[in-house]
Amino acid sequence: MTADLDRLEMDDPAVEDSSGSDIWIDESGTAPSAMGEAWKVLLVDDEADVHAVLHLALRDVLVDGRPLHLLDARSAGEAKALLLAHRDVALILLDVVMESDRAGLDLVRHVRDVLANRSVQIVLITGQPGYAPQREVVSDYEINGYRLKSELNADRVYVSVCSAIRTYRLICEHEALQRDLQHKVEELDRAMRALGESEANLIRAQSVAHVGSWTYDLMTDEMHLSAETCRIFGVREGARGNYRAYLAQVVPEDRAPLEEAWRLAIERGQTFEHEHRIVVGASVRHVRQIADFSCGADSRPGVCLGTTQDITERKQAEQELKRSNAELERFSYAISHDLRQPLRMISSYLQLLDAHLGDKLEGEQREFFSFAIDGARRLDQMLVALLDYSRVGRLGEPPAWVDSRAILDEALLFLQPALAESGAQISVQGIWPRVFVRPDEMLRLLQNLIGNAAKFRLAGRAPEIGISSSVSSGHWHLQVTDNGVGIHQGQKDRLFHVFQRLQSRSTFEGTGVGLALCRKIAEHHGGRIWAESAGDGLGSTFCVALPLPEGEP
Amino acid sequence: MAIDSTASERPALILLVEDEAADAHLVRLALRENSVQADLAHVLDGREALAYLRREGPSFVAAQRPDLILLDLNMPRMDGFEFLAAVKRDAGLRGIPVVVLSTSDAERDVRSAYHLGAAGYVAKSSSVSELIAGFGRLSQYWLTLARLPTHGR
Numbered sequence: 245m246t247a248d249l250d251r252l253e254m255d256d257p258a259v260e261d262s263s264g265s266d267i268w269i270d271e272s273g274t275a276p277s278a279m280g281e282a283w284k285v286l287l288v289d290d291e292a293d294v295h296a297v298l299h300l301a302l303r304d305v306l307v308d309g310r311p312l313h314l315l316d317a318r319s320a321g322e323a324k325a326l327l328l329a330h331r332d333v334a335l336i337l338l339d340v341v342m343e344s345d346r347a348g349l350d351l352v353r354h355v356r357d358v359l360a361n362r363s364v365q366i367v368l369i370t371g372q373p374g375y376a377p378q379r380e381v382v383s384d385y386e387i388n389g390y391r392l393k394s395e396l397n398a399d400r401v402y403v404s405v406c407s408a409i410r411t412y413r414l415i416c417e418h419e420a421l422q423r424d425l426q427h428k429v430e431e432l433d434r435a436m437r438a439l440g441e442s443e444a445n446l447i448r449a450q451s452v453a454h455v456g457s458w459t460y461d462l463m464t465d466e467m468h469l470s471a472e473t474c475r476i477f478g479v480r481e482g483a484r485g486n487y488r489a490y491l492a493q494v495v496p497e498d499r500a501p502l503e504e505a506w507r508l509a510i511e512r513g514q515t516f517e518h519e520h521r522i523v524v525g526a527s528v529r530h531v532r533q534i535a536d537f538s539c540g541a542d543s544r545p546g547v548c549l550g551t552t553q554d555i556t557e558r559k560q561a562e563q564e565l566k567r568s569n570a571e572l573e574r575f576s577y578a579i580s581h582d583l584r585q586p587l588r589m590i591s592s593y594l595q596l597l598d599a600h601l602g603d604k605l606e607g608e609q610r611e612f613f614s615f616a617i618d619g620a621r622r623l624d625q626m627l628v629a630l631l632d633y634s635r636v637g638r639l640g641e642p643p644a645w646v647d648s649r650a651i652l653d654e655a656l657l658f659l660q661p662a663l664a665e666s667g668a669q670i671s672v673q674g675i676w677p678r679v680f681v682r683p684d685e686m687l688r689l690l691q692n693l694i695g696n697a698a699k700f701r702l703a704g705r706a707p708e709i710g711i712s713s714s715v716s717s718g719h720w721h722l723q724v725t726d727n728g729v730g731i732h733q734g735q736k737d738r739l740f741h742v743f744q745r746l747q748s749r750s751t752f753e754g755t756g757v758g759l760a761l762c763r764k765i766a767e768h769h770g771g772r773i774w775a776e777s778a779g780d781g782l783g784s785t786f787c788v789a790l791p792l793p794e795g796e797p
Numbered sequence: 798m799a800i801d802s803t804a805s806e807r808p809a810l811i812l813l814v815e816d817e818a819a820d821a822h823l824v825r826l827a828l829r830e831n832s833v834q835a836d837l838a839h840v841l842d843g844r845e846a847l848a849y850l851r852r853e854g855p856s857f858v859a860a861q862r863p864d865l866i867l868l869d870l871n872m873p874r875m876d877g878f879e880f881l882a883a884v885k886r887d888a889g890l891r892g893i894p895v896v897v898l899s900t901s902d903a904e905r906d907v908r909s910a911y912h913l914g915a916a917g918y919v920a921k922s923s924s925v926s927e928l929i930a931g932f933g934r935l936s937q938y939w940l941t942l943a944r945l946p947t948h949g950r
Contacts, residue, residue, distance in 0.1 A: 577903075581871050585900045588921060589819045595925040596826075 282313035283409050284330055288323040288351065289339040289369070294393070298337065301401045307409045320347040324354060333364050334412040335405060338387075340370040349376060352385045362386070363415040365408035369393055447471055454554035460487075460535070461547050462510070476531060476554045478524035495521040495528060513537055516548070519555065530559040569638065576634045579627050587627070591620035622755075626743070629757035633742060636761065637768035640684045645796045648713060648720065649676035651683060655690035659698070666698045668707040676713045679720050680793050685765045690722075692758040693786050697726035699752060702781060715792060719771070722788040731777035731784050739775055766790065809835035809940050812863035814846040814880065815898070816872045820921070823928065824867060824898070831933025835940060838863065843875030847883055850890055863893060864943040865936065868915075870899040870906060878909060885914040894939045898932070 287298050295316050302312055315330060317323035319342050327333060336355070340348035348368065355361050367389035370376055378390045388411065389404055447470070450456050456473025460466070467485035474481045477493060491499055498520035509516035516535040521528050535550030594617050598605075605613065652672065656663070663670065679686070697709045710725040729747065731739065738744045740763040745756040759773075766773040771790035777783065811828070815821045821839055828835065838860070840846045846866070849857045866884070870877035877897060884890045894916035899906060902920040910918050917935050922928045 581900050585817070585871070588900060589817070592823060592925040592928070593819070599926075 282311045283307055283335070283412075284313045284315060284333045285405065285409075286315045286317060286323060286326060286330070286333045286336045288317045288320065288336060288342070288348065290318055290342040291339075292318075294339070294369075298401065301398045302405060305402060305405065307406050308413065312405070319343050320351040320354075323351055327355065327359060327361075331361075335365045335367065335408045337405075338366055338368050340368060340376040341372050345375050349381065349385060352387055356386045363412060363419060365389070365412045367391060367404055367408055369396065451475070456552045456554075458485075458550050458552060459547060460550065462537075463546060473552045476524075476529065476552055477522065493522045493524075495523060509535070510537065516550070529554060529556045531555065572634060572638070576631055579631050579634070584624060584627055587620060587624055591617065591624065594620060626755050626757070629755040629761075630742070633757055633761050633764060636685060636764045637682075641682050643680055643682050643769075645678055645680050646683050646686075647676070648679045648686075651681075651686050652676065652690055652711065652713075655687055655694060658687075658691055659695055662695060663698050666701060666707055668698045668701075668709055670694075670709050670711065672711050674712040674714045677715050677720060677792065678796060679790070680796070681769055681790070682765075685768070689762050689765045689788065692762050693724040693788075696758060696786075697724055697728060697784075699754075700726070700728045700747065700784075702727070702729055718792055718794075719789045720792045722790075723785055725783065725785040727783040729784075730780050730782040731775055732780050736775050736777075740773065762786075762788075809865075809944055810861050810863045811835045811837050811936065811940070812846065812849065812866045813837055813839045814841075814843065814866065814872070814877070815839065815869040816841045817869070820869065820898070823925070824932070827929040827933045828936060830929050831937060833933060833937050833940065835864070835936075842872040843877065843880030843883070845874075846880055847875070850884070850887075850893075865940050866893055866895040867936065868895050868897050870897060870901065870910070878913060881910065881913045881915060894943055896935055896939055 285302070287295055289295060289298075295318075299314060302314060305312055315326050315333070317326050321343065323336070323338075336351075338348045338351060340346070342348060344350070348370070352366055355364060355366065365388045366386070368376060368381060368387055369391045371393040373392055381387060382390055388408055391400065391404060446457075450470060450472035454472070454476070456476050457470045458473050459468045465486045467487075467490065469477070469479070469483060469485060471481050474483055479485075491503070494502055502518055502520050505518045506516060508514070516533065516537075519530065519532045521530055532553040532555050533550055534553075535548045537548045538546060594613065598613050598617065601613075656670065694709060694711065698707050701707045705727065708727045710723070712723045712725075714721045731746065735746050739746065740759050742760040743756040744760075745752075745754070763773050766788050769790045771788060773786065773788045776785045776787065811833075813821060813824055815824065825837060828837065838849065840849050846868075848854050849860050850862075852858055852860050868877045868880065875883075877899070881895055881897075884893065884895060891914070895914070896917040896919065897910045897915045898919050898921060899910075900921050901907075907918050907920075916939055919928075919932050919935060922931070
């Protein structure tokens with residue numbers, strides 16, 4: 245044993261090269277700690293001398309630029325404890341005969357089977373080859389080298405350690421690659437699952453929104469349709485199409501404009517967007533097609549990805565709205581011309597008769613005449629009011645940003661004669677914001693509410709009218725309060741209906757359209773109107789709330 | 798302004814285009830009440846009025862050119878707007894002033910009538926005295942203008 249160790253000492257190249265490695269460190273200008281982590285080498289031997297010799301042989305050795313960190317265990321038991329504390333041991337130089345004849349071999353099993361450490365390199369160094377014959381242990385145990393203490397020298401130790409550590413390094417890198425690969429495979433798996441889910445969601449979303457998608461290859465003239473697109477076109481799911489087949493399904497008079505739009509989009513490489521009708525069985529559907537082209541290598545459009553939206557319901561609603569608007573227009577025109585014309589005849593000739601007969605009429609006859617004339621006059625006023633009512637939201641000025649206080653002032657100016665005549669006291673309060681309304685309609689609403697407050701007054705009491713404005717939670721709130729006749733409980737619902745009057749005509753003139761008009765105006769602005777009153781003779785408050793859009797442009 | 802009686806030997810002529818007999822009667826009454834000195838030719842719709850002005854058909858061979866046209870808007874066969882447009886397109890007729898008489902006070906109708914070249918627009922009031930006064934004065938004005946020497950043809 246001693247002789248071996250002597251030889252080790254003499255041939256130790258690491259000792260002689262120590263100055264060289266110092267120079268190398270200086271040249272690099274890097275501190276040893278920054279050279280990279282040390283390779284951990286576990287020396288397991290029950291003989292202190294062997295440790296000393298190995299320390300000497302491995303002093304200042306660098307493997308791939310990294311130093312060694314030697315751990316010493318004097319028994320297999322100590323080695324187990326160190327292996328637990330240091331999971332990253334690269335190499336074990338292992339004696340076989342220690343606390344037992346096979347302590348070293350048992351440690352190998354422990355490392356490979358219990359710790360499941362397949363990467364650490366194990367080199368057996370034995371002084372008694374009889375206890376662990378080389379062929380037997382190399383084949384039965386997972387070890388990476390076998391050295392007899394008798395044949396060891398510094399060079400051999402160096403070579404063994406270097407090659408073992410390089411192997412360890414390769415194994416580690418290999419494991420890292422494998423882990424990385426594993427990680428990527430898992431990521432890919434997750435991504436595939438997510439894709440599967442989002443595809444399922446897409447299919448659901450397409451069927452809910454009546455939007456389908458498709459791809460079209462301009463080179464092969466092949467069209468692939470999503471399930472929803474198939475549903476919209478009434479073809480079986482998974483069906484494929486082509487340009488000609490698509491065109492055949494389009495309503496003939498829509499084909500030319502569609503082809504023109506398609507040609508232009510391809511020519512200019514722009515987004516294709518077109519609405520047209522298609523024939524599905526016995527019915528016609530309206531679709532909106534939007535498609536983007538992706539360009540091939542020659543920068544000519546190659547494949548295009550498109551969406552198909554079924555807009556049949558919207559188109560039908562639009563047509564229905566157009567139709568009912570036109571009908572309403574004809575209806576109002578009929579009121580203003582066709583109904584008023586004969587009425588005007590009745591009224592005109594009654595007046596002429598009245599003028600002609602004049603003095604010849606007596607008491608009751610004169611009264612009959614004035615009833616008839618008055619009735620005709622009132623009917624005409626009602627027709628005019630009804631015409632006004634039907635015009636709300638259809639004709640007149642478009643909505644605009646205006647100063648609400650300016651509208652109020654205009655209303656007050658207009659009402660000035662009536663207000664003066666009634667002796668009304670007006671008080672205006674609150675914050676008057678800029679509002680987004682149809683100015684002419686808002687003016688009428690204010691005129692009606694304030695006019696009513698002055699009109700429906702109690703006999704012998706001058707009207708006191710409070711007009712206030714505020715802004716809260718995105719709404720413009722308007723209140724007109726009076727000390728007038730009030731509203732009988734249970735009549736509030738009738739208040740806003742056309743031609744409903746809560747007061748006798750003999751006391752208060754009017755057509756019974758004013759508040760209905762106010763409600764229609766409020767509702768056309770997306771708001772509402774309501775009345776509050778403690779009861780008959782106790783005054784009323786009319787409240788209007790209109791949404792206030794955010795931010796004037 | 799008074800009518801220059803020497804401007805023309807014949808009396809002034811008004812062409813009334815009106816399908817409602819009751820309305821036609823009111824027009825006659827208004828002219829009479831306002832002492833408008835004019836003869837009245839009465840046709841029932843736009844097509845008949847054009848035939849009159851162009852002397853087409855046996856009944857209008859000897860029709861006289863009117864100095865003023867009073868036109869209702871709401872008529873069968875050819876309504877007032879179509880008639881007005883046709884008159885203003887016709888170089889031989891466009892010099893005759895046309896005053897529109899209508900039940901409608903809709904801004905759209907008033908604007909269309911003036912746009913087509915109407916000389917005036919009277920919304921028929923439901924007060925007969927207002928109608929007679931207003932309409933009579935307007936007719937008198939246009940008739941006077943039409944009969945001034947520069948307009949005489």
